[in-house]
Amino acid sequence: MFVWSTAQAKKLLVGPGKLFKEEEEEEQEGQPLEGGQGGQGVSRRKTAARRPALPGDLERGCGEAERRVGDTALKEEGVDEEEEKEEEEEKEEMWVGERLLDLGAGDGHVTQVLAAGSVQVDVTEASPVMRKRLRDKGYRVLDVRSWMEETGDLEYDVITCLNLLDRCDTPKTLLKDIYRKLRPDGTLVVALVLPFSPYVEYGAADNLPSEELGITGSTIEEQVNSLANEVFPGLGFQLDRWSRLPYLCEGDLDQAFYWLPDVVLILKKMEISEENLYSPSMQELAKEVNLKLDL
Secondary structure, X not given: OEOOOHHHHHHHOEOHHHHHHHHHHHHHHOOOOOXXXXXXOOOHXXXXXXOOOOOOHHHHHHHHHHHHHHHHHHHHHOHHHHHHHHHHHHHHHEOOEEEEEEEOOXXXXXXXXXXXXXXXXXXXXXXXXXXXXXXXXXXXEEOOOOHHHHHOOOOEEEEEEEOOHHHOOOHHHHHHHHHHHEEEEEEEEEEEEOOOOOOOOOOOOOOOOOOOOOOOOOOHHHHHHHHHHHHOHHHOEEEXXXXXXXXXXXXXXXXXXXXXXXXXXXXXXXXXXOOOOOOHHHHHHHHHOOOOOOO
């Protein structure tokens, strides 16, 4: 089971407005004081720390401390109001997109977290039991083999592929289909247990995929670098941010469950152009999406 809370989803899938606001605040924190000349300005905190103590500072400090004690009661009265305001702001920050597609949605537990920020939610799932549960929750369930055809010309703001690539027979083909179905400014969310160990549950006699994803390296760090710099750029995606979360899987007689490291990557769709056709896989992708370039 993929463990993902609403708070974690908000941090990874932050709305555009809040993201820009945080970037502006970070830039302002590093700016010099007004009146600084020739780059000599320093922050107010550093200025206060450097200034030596002056006569009268002690009396002023005591007076300020008394005022702070007097204000404590007033501040405590407003705590509940501030907490309510923060909760309302957190609700407003949840942003996914108008259309969400969750591939391999399972029982829909994680889908529910993201559905709060979407208008239309479509899902796919191979298990008949899980498909029924997803329908009961009100999601439109698409066929795992024909979801591309079922959706027609529809494009999605966000597509999630959570712990599916290592269970898929044709992971590269799946990522190419996702590229076609994402809006130009769309977001792909991928979760993957690392180190990578593919095991195909359906459609493969030997449980091995017919396509290799091409991940190199043996450690988690090496494989994240491979995904970010080789695998996903070659398929039209650029890493925006990533995190690491727990993945709980079914145990055995020795242990009730197993904890595995799950890497969550937020990827943006890259625009294919003559400038970024730097790999054969990108060229192949351009041809498959019928992009007319002089290759």
